[in-house]
Amino acid sequence: MSKSSERQIHLAAFNYGGMYGQSWRHPAVDSTMDFSLAYQTEYARTAERGLLDAIFMADESSQARPPSEMDMLKRMSSSTAFEPITLMTALAARTERIGLMFTASSTYYEPYNLARLVGSLDHLSAGRAGWNLVTSNNVNEAPNFGRPIPPHAERYARAREFYDVVTGLWDSFDDDAFRRDKESGVFFDPDKLHAVNFQGKYFQVRGPLRMARPPQGHPVIAQAGASEPGRQLGAETADVIFCAAQFMNDSQAFFADIKGRAERAGRQRDDVKILPGVSIIWGSTMAEAEDKFDAISKMWPLEIAIQGITGGIGLDITQYDPDDLFPELPPSNGIQGHQRAITEFAKRGNLTIRQTAQRLAASIKHRTLVGTTQMIADDMEAWFLGEACDGFILIPPYQLQGLQEFIEHVVPELQRRGLFRTAYTGRTLREHLGVPRPPSRYASA
Numbered sequence: 001m002s003k004s005s006e007r008q009i010h011l012a013a014f015n016y017g018g019m020y021g022q023s024w025r026h027p028a029v030d031s032t033m034d035f036s037l038a039y040q041t042e043y044a045r046t047a048e049r050g051l052l053d054a055i056f057m058a059d060e061s062s063q064a065r066p067p068s069e070m071d072m073l074k075r076m077s078s079s080t081a082f083e084p085i086t087l088m089t090a091l092a093a094r095t096e097r098i099g100l101m102f103t104a105s106s107t108y109y110e111p112y113n114l115a116r117l118v119g120s121l122d123h124l125s126a127g128r129a130g131w132n133l134v135t136s137n138n139v140n141e142a143p144n145f146g147r148p149i150p151p152h153a154e155r156y157a158r159a160r161e162f163y164d165v166v167t168g169l170w171d172s173f174d175d176d177a178f179r180r181d182k183e184s185g186v187f188f189d190p191d192k193l194h195a196v197n198f199q200g201k202y203f204q205v206r207g208p209l210r211m212a213r214p215p216q217g218h219p220v221i222a223q224a225g226a227s228e229p230g231r232q233l234g235a236e237t238a239d240v241i242f243c244a245a246q247f248m249n250d251s252q253a254f255f256a257d258i259k260g261r262a263e264r265a266g267r268q269r270d271d272v273k274i275l276p277g278v279s280i281i282w283g284s285t286m287a288e289a290e291d292k293f294d295a296i297s298k299m300w301p302l303e304i305a306i307q308g309i310t311g312g313i314g315l316d317i318t319q320y321d322p323d324d325l326f327p328e329l330p331p332s333n334g335i336q337g338h339q340r341a342i343t344e345f346a347k348r349g350n351l352t353i354r355q356t357a358q359r360l361a362a363s364i365k366h367r368t369l370v371g372t373t374q375m376i377a378d379d380m381e382a383w384f385l386g387e388a389c390d391g392f393i394l395i396p397p398y399q400l401q402g403l404q405e406f407i408e409h410v411v412p413e414l415q416r417r418g419l420f421r422t423a424y425t426g427r428t429l430r431e432h433l434g435v436p437r438p439p440s441r442y443a444s445a
């Protein structure tokens, strides 16, 4: 059955093996992946061959003090990782079309530094940069910055100011500011340069940023907050929202909520793309796919799987018996969206702590989709047409080979159904995503 739809599925792929903790042990995985430019280049080029919108590098704990238990740390490939923006800059020179998305924290950066770095990446990549604005939730980041992690509400208040400063700095020069008139000697038109002069509670930034406006105007902004202030900030400011949804009805509710908030903030529904994470385990038969999932799950020692869950919910659950049913937990200062999703997953499946941890470990707490080409494509089509998402962020748990399998088998099936592009039609990440290039605040004023 072939269907065509004007809406097209948008796809990004996690490129960060360290997220999966144990996947470096998989026989198909190059165990140097997190810290090998050759591997990262091959991964980005594979995503580009598959016509994906972007690769995405998470950065949840790399700025953090390593966990104190050396017995745990010594097992983690993420014990060494590239800094995301410098890696994306290297990949910009080695690819042509793929979007380059990475994570940086509004809690532990200064907006001036970040505006400069991301603006520069957008220029170097000819408009392919995307920044995942996170507010940080890992308490182990704090000891590297000399200040404690602020409470949840304050992190989001700071994030809002951070966003205003960064986008204000990107607007420093109008798009047509540069005359470069050799005859008169005038390089730029001074009327087209603006200082943001931001005076807020958290930041005082004069500007301007000494950099031409980025090719995308504002590089793409992604967010992944699921709490009330996280959703509101995302709906008002993000082009892409990542989320962790285990069930289609939850994702539909999240989708409707974010699109509604975006409209109430004066935006078009389609200007914010919602991409839930999904870990894909493909097989030529269901039995083969299940065997693969089994092999991956078994690579996770129980205490590491439980630690992964603990990181997700921001609470220590090691005092419980792993064979107890997953407990009701009070709200934490950590990732509220993840906490809700994990608890709900355990409750619906009537799962113990051990079962919950083992099932969620390899997918870093996201949904796992185990199946054949048709099953995976059917599921994606149902979520997409059922307005549970605008696409997906793919989490191949054995990395390059997993991405290759997806591109070889599932992408052609999505194309056959008219759900996914058969060639890139744009150059910039905004064009891939179908989100508008924002006008400068000064030009529109």
Ligand SMILES: Cc1cc2nc3c(=O)[nH]c(=O)nc-3n(C[C@H](O)[C@H](O)[C@H](O)COP(=O)(O)O)c2cc1C
Pocket (backbone or CB within 6 Å): 057, 058, 059, 060, 061, 103, 132, 133, 134, 135, 136, 137, 223, 224, 225, 226, 227, 228, 229, 230, 231, 242, 243, 244, 277, 334, 335, 336, 337, 338, 393
């Ligand atoms: C797909 C996805 C990727 C994420 N990547 C990161 C990341 O790289 N770094 C990080 O600190 N948080 C990351 N998060 C967590 C969120 O950005 C956010 O900080 C978290 O959900 C806390 O916000 P909340 O309390 O509003 O839910 C990610 C979440 C999702 C769903």
